[in-house]
Every structure is written in structure tokens, then in C-alpha cells.
Amino acid sequence: MHKLGAVSRRPPREVHVPRLRTTAAVCTTMSALAATSLITAPSVAEPFSPEPCALERTEVHHSEGLDTWNAAYPRPARTLDAVMIFLSFPDSQPLTSPAELTADHFPATSRFFQQASYGAFTLRPHPMRDWIPMPSPSTSYAIRRDWRPEHRAAYLRDALRAADRHVDFSRYDVVYFVADPDAPGVDSDATKVVNLERPMRADGTALRRVVTVFENHPPDRLVLAHETGHVFDLPDLYHRPVGGEGDWDTHVGDWDLMGSQFGLAPDLFGWHKWKLG
Numbered sequence: 001m002h003k004l005g006a007v008s009r010r011p012p013r014e015v016h017v018p019r020l021r022t023t024a025a026v027c028t029t030m031s032a033l034a035a036t037s038l039i040t041a042p043s044v045a046e047p048f049s050p051e052p053c054a055l056e057r058t059e060v061h062h063s064e065g066l067d068t069w070n071a072a073y074p075r076p077a078r079t080l081d082a083v084m085i086f087l088s089f090p091d092s093q094p095l096t097s098p099a100e101l102t103a104d105h106f107p108a109t110s111r112f113f114q115q116a117s118y119g120a121f122t123l124r125p126h127p128m129r130d131w132i133p134m135p136s137p138s139t140s141y142a143i144r145r146d147w148r149p150e151h152r153a154a155y156l157r158d159a160l161r162a163a164d165r166h167v168d169f170s171r172y173d174v175v176y177f178v179a180d181p182d183a184p185g186v187d188s189d190a191t192k193v194v195n196l197e198r199p200m201r202a203d204g205t206a207l208r209r210v211v212t213v214f215e216n217h218p219p220d221r222l223v224l225a226h227e228t229g230h231v232f233d234l235p236d237l238y239h240r241p242v243g244g245e246g247d248w249d250t251h252v253g254d255w256d257l258m259g260s261q262f263g264l265a266p267d268l269f270g271w272h273k274w275k276l277g
């Protein structure tokens with residue numbers, strides 16, 4: 001009954017998925033992981049033994065099924081470091097500070113995962129203290145929910161180039177690019193995770209994905225936890241209405257964070273917890 005009203009409840013986010021993997025590539029990655037997981041995390045090597053009720057992995061991106069962990073993704077079975085990079089634009093003077101925007105998401109995001117993992121997983125935020133200026137006006141990137149690849153690529157290229165002088169990307173497992181919420185070209189419906197077919201490189205590190213945050217201030221409740229779920233290879237579980245069929249909550253609703261970023265239930269499915277170790 002405490003659902004947000006239809007007006008203020010904007011739809012959850014989609015994740016853009018430009019990359020497809022071949023079966024051969026998946027197998028190679030998996031055998032590589034099997035070796036390392038035995039060394040680094042013996043306590044979580046077991047969850048992938050066949051269970052009668054386990055869902056089978058399919059070819060879709062972020063498959064719900066699981067046989068082995070996809071090593072292209074960080075697994076939240078240890079402390080992970082996340083950098084927050086705040087991007088301003090020449091067509092807008094920020095009305096908020098990086099510290100205020102950090103407080104929009106932390107400690108709430110870390111606390112969510114701390115509770116969901118029964119204390120096993122810590123997401124450690126590393127917010128930058130200052131705005132990093134982007135070279136082009138916010139409107140030039142045509143930011144929106146269904147973002148065109150060329151505009152998205154320009155945004156990521158500029159953001160990485162601008163931030164690289166200030167950030168050692170080799171130190172972080174998760175990257176959040178947080179845009180000035182008051183810049184005119186920033187669309188709060190466009191927050192998502194961008195998975196890169198060809199990783200960007202910075203500081204000797206391959207960046208396979210980044211979280212592009214375009215939230216209002218204050219943001220949607222737990223939106224960053226939802227997006228971070230994608231960084232851990234979890235799929236969206238909401239239904240995007242097509243032709244007036246159903247609504248965003250038709251399937252899962254708030255019973256899982258990936259069904260609704262508001263996470264009013266407010267946790268992950270047991271299946272997701274098991275997947276994540």
C-alpha cells in the first residue's frame with residue numbers, strides 16, 4: 001500500500017546489451033574461472049554443483065540460469081571498490097555538490113548489499129571530491145532511455161578521457177559516471193549499465209562496463225543498487241509494456257530489486273543470493 005503513485009513512479013531501467021558471446025568463448029572463460037575460484041574463494045566454489053532445481057543457463061545476456069560464474073563479471077563474494085566520478089557540462093553550472101550526490105546513494109547502496117549478503121559482501125565507495133568537466137554541452141550527447149550507440153559512445157569516450165587524469169581505473173571493480181542532475185541534456189530516465197563489446201582501456205585496465213547515472217537529486221530509491229546488480233550479471237526482471245499490454249510490475253514487481261529499483265519488498269530473490277555466492 002505504500003507503493004509510489006503512478007505519476008512519481010517512473011519505470012525501472014533497461015540495460016543495454018550490445019555484446020553477444022559465442023559458446024566457445026563462454027567455455028574458455030568458465031574453465032579459467034574454475035581454476036581461480038578454487039584458489040581465491042573455496043567457500044563459493046561449490047554453489048555451481050548441479051542442483052535438481054537449478055535454472056539452466058541460456059544464451060541470453062544476463063541469463064538467469066547458472067552453471068559457472070561468468071568471469072567477465074565481478075562476483076560480490078568479497079569487498080569490491082567502486083569509484084564515483086561526477087561529470088559537469090559547459091552548458092550548466094551544477095546546483096549540487098559531489099558530496100550531496102554521493103549521499104544520495106551511499107551508504108544506502110552498500111547497506112543494501114550488506115544486508116542482502118548477510119554481511120558477506122561490502123561495496124566500498126570511492127567518491128571523487130570535485131566535478132570533472134566534460135568537453136561538450138550536455139545536450140550534445142542526446143541522452144535518453146533508448147540511447148543511440150553513437151551518442152553513447154561519444155559520452156563514454158569524453159567521460160573516460162576527462163576522468164583519466166584524475167582517476168586510476170586499475171584500482172576499481174565498479175565505475176559510476178554520475179552526471180550533473182541539473183544539466184539540461186540529462187534525462188533521469190536514462191540511467192543504465194553500458195556493457196561494452198570492445199572494452200575501453202585506461203591505466204592498463206580493460207573497462208568492460210560502466211554505470212551511467214543520470215538520476216535526479218534526490219534519486220529513485222535503491223536505483224544504484226539495481227544498476228550494480230547488473231554489474232554482477234543479474235538481469236532486469238520487469239516487463240516493459242508494449243502496446244498497452246500489462247505494466248512494469250506484471251511479472252516480479254517489487255519482490256526483487258531487479259524487478260523494481262524501488263525494492264520495496266526489499267531484497268533480492270533467494271536465487272539471486274545463491275548465484276552471487
Ligand SMILES: [Zn+2]
Nearest residue numbers: 013014015236
Ligand atoms: Zn535494470
